[in-house]
Amino acid sequence: MKSHIIVYILVALSALSACRNRDAGYQMSHEDKQAKEMMQGIWTNGESSDPAMLAKGDSIFYPDSASMPVRFWIYQDTLYLQGKHINGYKITKQAPHLLKFLNQNGDEVRLVKSGDKTLLTFFNYHVYAMNTFDEQSQDTIVRTDLGYFQSKVHVETTSDQVIKSTYNDDGVEVDNMYLDNVALVNLLNHDKLVFSHNFRKQEFQSLISKDFLEKSILRKLYFTHADDKALYYDVIIGIPDASTSYVIELRITPDGKITKKLR
Known part of the structure; x- marks a missing residue:
């Protein structure tokens, strides 16, 4: 008799659990x-x-x-x-x-x-991305064995949306929208354009996990230094408004060869 009661209780609990987890x-x-x-x-x-x-x-x-x-x-x-x-x-x-x-x-x-x-x-508003109007520009003169080059970097938002969940003052989860960025790098020699490329976060997927990449944006890309053969840039890809990020070293030679590695 007791075993039957236990079975009935287990069935009832199972039904209740299934009902709650529809x-x-x-x-x-x-x-x-x-x-x-x-x-x-x-x-x-x-x-x-x-x-x-x-x-x-x-x-x-x-x-x-x-x-x-x-x-x-x-x-x-x-x-x-x-x-x-x-x-x-x-x-x-x-x-x-x-x-x-x-x-x-x-x-x-x-x-x-x-x-x-x-x-x-x-x-009465349209939802705007947190970083809608963010832009970054950098213009640098660089010396290599091949001469002087002008490095121009411009980072601006695209239409690609990244949604980040956070909590409002009531402790309710809300979704904030961010826009991913694209970074245009131009290299000029005596005012002649010798290299031009738009960098997006997807180009670094071999170095960053897919799950992280989907939740992140290309935050920054900027020139750091040069040696005799190439120019070096840091690319920062991270979760919007958070400290979690990857830093990737980008090496570009004046003839357009690109290599990437995690810093």
């Missing part, structure tokens, strides 16, 4: 539509009354032009947000004008719905 597609198709309807509108921080998020349709927007909107649904008293990752936040209380949930650290977040339509201006 995939996102199942959760969305079985979402709590009434709870989602109550979410619609502008929500402010319960402590400061600052705008925290706007729930509109299937999406949540943040009052920050760098944070991308995410899809959301509510399933079994859990608020799910789908950006680069899917995160679930346990709802501890939900009412028409009050929402409480636990953030990533287990701290309770208290949001209050606002009827102040002027707060919509905080959400």
Whole structure:
């Protein structure tokens, strides 16, 4: 008899676990539509009354032009947000004008719905990349055995997006968008262009793991020194707004031969 009870308990726990770990597609198709309807509108921080998020349709927007909107649904008293990752936040209380949930650290977040339509201006924006207007230029005169060369480097953003997840003041994961860079290197001898190349991070994939490369941007490329035969540059590829990076030494000869190695 006891063995039968144990079996029943194990089956029940297994069913409960399976229910809790349904995939996102199942959760969305079985979402709590009434709870989602109550979410619609502008929500402010319960402590400061600052705008925290706007729930509109299937999406949540943040009052920050760098944070991308995410899809959301509510399933079994859990608020799910789908950006680069899917995160679930346990709802501890939900009412028409009050929402409480636990953030990533287990701290309770208290949001209050606002009827102040002027707060919509905080959400009336296009999402911009954190480094949209970043540019770098370097112009250097270099001496080699083959004569004097002018090294010109210009680094600017491309349209290639890299998404980095971080946490906002409420402890909720948000996605910030960055743009990858391209670095143009021109070498001139007596004002004659003898070498020109656009360097992108993909050209260094033999030295950097694919997973890291996908999460990183080409941050910088700059001239460091020259010897009798070549010019040397440092290429920095790293996670946006983080200290984690690779430094690659780039060697370019005036006749256009390129070698790369990790520093």
